[in-house]
Amino acid sequence: xxxxxxxxxxxxxxxxxxxxxxxxxxxxxxxxxxxxxxxxxxxxxxxxxxxxxxxxxxxxxxxxxxxxxxxxxxxxxxxxxxxxxxxxxxxxxx
Amino acid sequence: xxxxxxxxxxxxxxxxxxxxxxxxxxxxxxxxxxxxxxxxxxxxxxxxxxxxxxxxxxxxxxxxxxxxxxxxxxxxxxxxxxxxxxxxxxxxxxxxxxxxxxxxxxxxxxxxxxxxxxxxxxxxxxxxxxxxxxxxxxxxxxxxxxxxxxxxxxxxxxxxxxxxxxxxxxxxxxxxxxxxxxxxxxxxxxxxxxxxxxxxxxxxxxxxxxxxxxxxxxxxxxxxxxxxxxxxxxxxxxxxxxxxxxxx
Numbered sequence: 489x490x491x492x493x494x495x496x497x498x499x500x501x502x503x504x505x506x507x508x509x510x511x512x513x514x515x516x517x518x519x520x521x522x523x524x525x526x527x528x529x530x531x532x533x534x535x536x537x538x539x540x541x542x543x544x545x546x547x548x549x550x551x552x553x554x555x556x557x558x559x560x561x562x563x564x565x566x567x568x569x570x571x572x573x574x575x576x577x578x579x580x581x582x
Numbered sequence: 583x584x585x586x587x588x589x590x591x592x593x594x595x596x597x598x599x600x601x602x603x604x605x606x607x608x609x610x611x612x613x614x615x616x617x618x619x620x621x622x623x624x625x626x627x628x629x630x631x632x633x634x635x636x637x638x639x640x641x642x643x644x645x646x647x648x649x650x651x652x653x654x655x656x657x658x659x660x661x662x663x664x665x666x667x668x669x670x671x672x673x674x675x676x677x678x679x680x681x682x683x684x685x686x687x688x689x690x691x692x693x694x695x696x697x698x699x700x701x702x703x704x705x706x707x708x709x710x711x712x713x714x715x716x717x718x719x720x721x722x723x724x725x726x727x728x729x730x731x732x733x734x735x736x737x738x739x740x741x742x743x744x745x746x747x748x749x750x751x752x753x754x755x756x757x758x759x760x761x762x763x764x765x766x767x768x769x770x771x772x773x774x775x776x777x778x779x780x781x782x783x784x785x786x787x788x789x790x791x792x793x794x795x796x797x798x799x800x801x802x803x804x805x806x807x808x809x810x811x812x813x814x815x816x817x818x819x820x821x822x823x824x825x826x827x828x829x830x
Binding site for chain 1: 622624718
C-alpha cells in the first residue's frame, strides 16, 4: 500500500523566527494525511511548532552530473567570503 | 485476590476513565510492528502512548497505578466494552477509535469544568491529545469509507461490529449518578444527541450509512466483560505477575 502512496518531503520549523528545515519524508495518500504522518513521525519529541509537506515530485533538483560547472567555480573565489574585514570588538553576533 | 479497587464515587470514576484509557491503549499498541504501512504504524503507536499516559495519571490518582494495571483481575476492571473489542482489520480499529474518542473528546471538553482539581487538570491536558485522535480517526473513516469498494465494505463492517457497544457510553448507574451529583463528572446524556450527529456527519462524508441499531451490550462498568478482555490482560499482565519484583 505504502508504495502506491506518493512521497512527501517534510519541513519543520523548530521555533518561531527560524526557517523550516528539511527533516525527511513520508508516504501518504493525500496532503492532510501527509501532515498527520509528518506530525506523528517528526514532531513527537517536541521538535517543532510548524510543519510543511511538499509533494516530492514537485521538487526540482539540480543535476549531479552538472555539479562541476555549477559549484566548482566558486571554490577559487574566496574573496566572496566576508572574511577580509577587521570586525570591531564592540560588534557582536556576526 | 482481594479487590484493590476504590469504592467511593470519585475513585470509581477515576477507575472507569483510567481503565478505558489503559485497555484501549493496550489494544492499539497491539498494532505496533503490524501497521499496514510504516507511517501508520508510528501513528498508531503514538495514539497508544497517549492513552497509556492518560491511564498512568488516572490510575495513579485512583491508587497504586501499577498494582491496579498489572495485579487486578478481569472482574475488577471498569472499562466500557467498546475499548476491549479486538482490533480486527485496520478499518475495525479505526471504527472503534472513532466511536470511543468522539465520546471521550466530548466528555473531556466538559470535564475541564469538574469540581475536582485533579480531573480538571487532567482534562485540560488530555483534551488536546484526544482532539487529535478524533480528528485522525475521522480522516481515516472518510478515506476508507469513500475509498475503494473493499475499503468501504471493511469500514462498514468495522462500524457494525462496534456499534452495539455505543449505548454503554451513555448508560447511567448509581456510581455515575453520585459522581455527577458531586460535580466531579459531566452527565454523558447531555451530549448524546451531539455525539450521534457528529458520528452521522463523519459517516455522511465517508459515504457510509449509519449502522442499524442492534441490541445494546452493557455491563463493562460493572465488571461484566467480553471474553476478549481476559486475553488482553493475560498478555499485558503476564510479566509483572510472573516476576512481581522485576525492575528495568
